Amino acid sequence: MLGPVEIKSVSPVFVGRASELAALDEALSRAAGEGASSASRTRGEPQALLIGGEAGVGKTRLVEEFAAAARRKGAVVALGGCVEIGADGLPFAPFSTALRTLHRELPAELAAAAAGQEGELARLLPEWGETGPGGHDEEGTARLFELTARLLERIAAERTVVLVLEDLHWADASTRHLLSYLFRTLRAGRLVVLATYRSDDIHRRHPLRPLLAELDRLRTVRRLELARFSRDEVGRQIAGILAAEPDPAHVDEIFQRSDGNAFFVEELAVATAEGCCPGLSESLRDVLLVRVEALPETAQNVARIVAEGGSTVEYRLLAAVARLAEDDLIEALRAAVNAHLLTAAATGDGYRFRHSLVREAVGDDLLPGERSRLNRRYAEALEADPTLVPADQRATRLATYWYQAHDPAKALPAVLDASVEARARHAYSEQLRLLERAMELWDAAPQEVRAALRPFDYAEAYPACGCDPATTPLRYVDLMAEAVFAGRYSGDREGALKITRRALRLLEEENDPLRAAWFWVQRARLVQAMARGDGWPELASAQELVRGLPPSEVHADVLASVAAWSMLHQPGPEALAAAEQAVRYAAMVGAREVELNARVTAGGLMTAAGDVEAGIAEMTEAKDRALAEGVHRVAGRAYINLPSALEGAGRSREALELLAEGTGHTHRFGLLDAESWVWANYSDSLFSLGRWDEAADAGAKALQRAQSAKPRGTAALCLAQLACARGDVEEAVRQLAAARQHFGAHDLMPQQWLPLAHLAVATAAAQDRLPDVRAEVAAALDAGVLPGTHRYGWPMLLAAARAEADARVLPAARPGREQALARIADAAGRLTLDAPLWHAHEAWIRAELLRAEGRDTVAAWSDVVTAFEPLERPYPLARVRHRLAEALLAHGGDDERARATDLLRLAHTVAEHLGARPLAGAAGALAQRARLPLAPAPARPADPVESLGLTSREHDVLRLVAVGRTNRQIAEELFISPKTASVHVSNILAKLGVAGRGEAAAVARRHGLFPAPAQAPSA
Template structure:
């Protein structure tokens, strides 16, 4: 800490100061940096930061915020609000709001002086985005340093903002510096998870302060006393201080401390030694300030001080002169938090109650727009006034919820529940029955990401006998939702029980919502016909009551379920209607774009899928939520980008979205894509390692979602196949023949093709299938499942691949013609399989004795796979060529390049019928752009200059 005794020269921190300066240098080059300064209490973290900031104060904008020691009732976002107010002091409030752009409404939740959000505006999840955007834009034109001290006291909402900044910051001259006290971060402390994330993601540099050695203690003593320090003094101070600079300073400040007998016998005595030398009026002043916190505004301290007013100012001046406090603007700050803690712990019971009561009253009398309800609850709690604490906790819970500080909201709710039986008329004071308070507390836990606690609290609420009818239905629905979010089974029976409690005519809006929730669970579990029925009832009901949002959700769910059931045209009509109904309803619109882009991807309409997702991403950017809601939509663009062949762009999106830590289910989907990319990128061992790390999350998703179960089986089977474990791969793909399998064509067609790949590989290896039936029966059963999906637009392409895998006399994939037929339809398949098919075609050509054709096919497959990034295919191709003695150094082209593919024959026939590109796309379930590409290729191959000439070529061929 800076003090009059500390001297002008900082001792023993040269290397740490240099690390901070280096980080600032990189930030000035528009390479955003973050630094965490850690150390025990008293090691000089604040002194180091002040030394650093003094050195850059002439060039940088410095914004500071300090976390407050209010225990579990800490005010949400307190240091973030302080940082924003610092910035507003420079730019003006209007300038600050301009920096926030579309996120200004969310910013007003942290700065009440900015005005209330506009009615109807949804600001959920925008606080993180708004703060990050403001700081990023502020750092565009001037180096900006944000300092947040004492993270060990930070609330989870503050940590969430800092975590988001670390992961989302894109540019600007920005440096974030944070500090915390290591000895206060115990096992289970919320800061541990934040620090683990920071370290794991390498988002910040770590500076760990150590204790001073003997020579450094000597230098500090001499700097303080301006006199040589003899051996005995140095040894005594080193022994008592353990090399902690603050304690060295305190010991030196006691005066004659040459002998150990004159030194305080304990840490507490040391901390209080200088305090106890003051006259009683000054001590009383310090006790009042200690009850207020580490940093106390003058107005609050003056209100809490219940003695002569002249005594207040005189005592404050004497305390400052004694270097016990400093004046920070209009606030009194203890020179060190340890000193404040020691004085506060020394309060008599009557003083504790009196001082905290007066602070609570002073805070209650503040302007309502800036009233800190969490601090009020803290002071009433410290004063041991249950009724007041209960009411303040209820108020703080609501306020924290409205500002999306869900962890604080949950803690306030828990505190109120603990006091429920200790206060008179709790239901009247809370404005709600106990079960509703438990439901809201569970909801806050859920939104804060504490799934286990949300389930524990909601179960208690459901068991409350006072909860009946629609109220109980809402609690059951919440429990079902939390089970689904946390990938746990049991949602469906809860929702059905809830529906029984809300029969037709009781609460139609709630019933429509319950029906939609049930339809969603049924859809995810693969029970599509049931999902269509429930969504249809929800749609009819929502239409009758004029609820556009529930109508949109119902149309969306019904449409996606109808598509999966085979009614593709009707399903697309439903889903597209959902988009219009969702206007003005942010969550419904997000749901539409997520579901529709996924459905288009499964239909093989990769271009359209990307267009829908990108339209959502652009809308999210316009609304200022590109890094939150936009991230979820970005994640839905990843798979179609991979499928289309844009691997570089898909990889960049994937990594970006993983850094933003989306909700658990989306995180699971992204991790699955990451494992898949690692595998097909050629790092089989790395993919196995990633899978082991995230297997529990993927398994949990697979337990509640049929689509995830099919993906899970495919991923495990591909990993086993790539690792040469064919028996294990076979066990995985047999899921499609098991009793738990429910067909979802877009998901099970790839798994069926993989099953054929594994079966062929087992035949080549001479391994009998693990099941008792002959291999031929396994194949026929797989074909029966394949035939059930014949209505799916991409079925022909997947079926051709299936046939090629099991083609040839021995059913091992050695029929070149089958592979060439598959090549002709491969445009409908993901890009990596197109090169895999080329590889297998080359293998089959060699088996047929055509070495030249084999070499050409392998060469093209290897080149294409390398260009794409599918190094697994390229490696397999090179290995096969080496074993076969084939050279891959010949001409880089495939034979028969002017032959029309099967798909191009289909397109040409429709061109001859006079159809436009759009009509061709609708007929073949491809985009108009893809149809245009096919037409251009046909005209090039036929040498035709017009569509009419191309059609004439077709007639001539006939």
């Protein structure tokens, strides 16, 4: 009856999905920039889409149709699927497969896009060679993700690339995290990222569920849900399969049985056409097995072997496991392929089930003993010939096969080997899962197997605590230590904390203080990261355990951790002593990273104690050695702390030079949080030097690069400081609130709560909320401005003194003023004066306190102006010049009006240049009240000394600066040395109160010293 009818398992007609295909085509057009401006076409606009639907509903067919259309339009399509082996997934499997496609189709372009980062990106694509030597840390995964995002943006800069990731319901945690990162951070490139998943598999506890919820909140991600077919669509699908118009009753029956599921429609249509009468069975699972049972016995056996081998099984591996003659194997495979049960893999070197539902049905039909026997044969074959599978899958698949074979003796070392490979790829979630499996297998594995394992092989991140790792067997507690690292690095801090608790209970029964101390240090870091405390009780426990013990790496690390904590919370002599002892112990045992890290801490504590030059020298040497020895994380920390110390001492220009190096170093080595800290410090120093637009850009970059809460909080503080100075109080309050939220309340450090208090005082004063000002000041002073925190204490006290002085005429401010002023004066008297900048701040606060009492004098403000003039701080200098002008007009005679006019003009010019609206407005209002002209007289003064205080030689130098001459050119023209020219330029910048040569030229022209350069005639 069916003889003349051609029956196809897959309909040649693409049924339905018109709206979904249109959405995909629209995304492709937007990514390619079609219909956009020329700039948009050049940049491209990345598109992100998720396609969900139940198993068999037609996701793959839709993707195939879209991919074919995209190729016809010239796009490069890179397809990667999540690989399931038993219940496991392979780390980064879809990305590795997709990158292999790009490597094959665009070898030169991909090589250029990855240039300089091949070692790190080899964690995703082993074809790039050995993975780089980058250390393992909590930013390792973020570093890899950032490099991957930039790689994709570069490869899609000139052509449209479609990246398809299928079967996310099988995705490993690392793949899910990388996909989330890409969806959140891709900003440029002609790129479409398309991912599919089974929605019916996503139960309440499925690991993909949180990711879907997160992506739903992103406006840049579009989610499509495929519905089942209608009856008409089912009819058209059956007609395509049978190549004939079906009987309506037949369509009704199949539609009712399949409920519109496209794959079930195919299976039912073919089974009915072949006379299998699936209507007699109530189970669709039986329908799926109909085609299997119709195969010859040999083909059925091969199908069972393929079902247990994973999503795809390589031909050579299949041959080794099936143990058939090659002709018999090929005949069996041909039968399975002709029955539309199996299909050749996309790579052409293996086989997979045409649909995972059939594979699952065949796998579920295996007997328990049959399943373990097949896994053993897979493991034995792979162990005998490791080349049977791709290198990046070998360790994980072998570990899975041995585990599923229920052979602990073989499974334990195989699982540990796989965990090492996962660690090398920064797949820390998978490493943690494998280590948990190893702990599960530990007691079941024979003693001789465990005795042969070495800590050096499987726990390299964990110090050996004085044992020789080459001769000491791996211990269960070593696995727990490595799992703590994996938990921290993968973001599963809760799991890592639980492991430390179990390990410490286990160690209570043993006399092993070094291992216990090590776990206490890890707990300290975890509770800090999880906002469960400040970590000091845990560090104190570790310190007590190592007290009196001989030098060791753990002992040195405990001391270094205690010193680093104290530097941030309670700097003082005890902290410095701990840091110096950590340096000595680490040097004794050769723990180089611990030693250099402790030296950075010691240098910071020296500067906090007032020994600025020695502290800077110590940190500089530690930085240089860390760079020379490739200890990148310590160098990154030095690039944060050293410029911070220089800025704290008022040496902002020196800080900028180091920060420029630091941004490059931290970016090159993917130290994302460190890079954020460096950009935040950059913003601070640029703000100090009056380069506010650049400071805003640096603050935005700090926020963008931050991966964790505290760097985000610091970046928000930078932006709040800038907004407040420019008069945007609403934005300042918003950024201040964001900073408070990022910092939290569990572990506030002086370098956080003092700047928070400073900006809270400044914003409250700007809104005339004096009670809030006093409350913030009282809270800050009650907490205590500790020695070594002067960098943050001086600005806070200054803001408080200014607020009191500005409010002195308000009757409501009188109650409590005397007490408030006394507390400010007392706190200022206890802060260090170890740098000219803080001498200047002390003089400024003294003058503001006098102003708050109505007793400020010209002499007091003159002292402040004199203190700030050589400091390269244009904004504070402009502010105190404004106050001196105010004092001159209030207390001086008519002969002081000219001086006050010049001061106001300078203050107003700088304020206008910086965009400091409150200061510009105050200077303008004062000039208006005093009837002083802010604009200079139109005629050029005969003597520049009278207007700006310049010498005759400085006038000549400024003339050359105004026309763009360098110091060397100035020296040649005026017959002086370049060094002398540099000194003259520095003096000019200080006298004019500007930060750079361009501003100096602008001030000179504004005062009419030199004519503006002639404009070239237009063509």
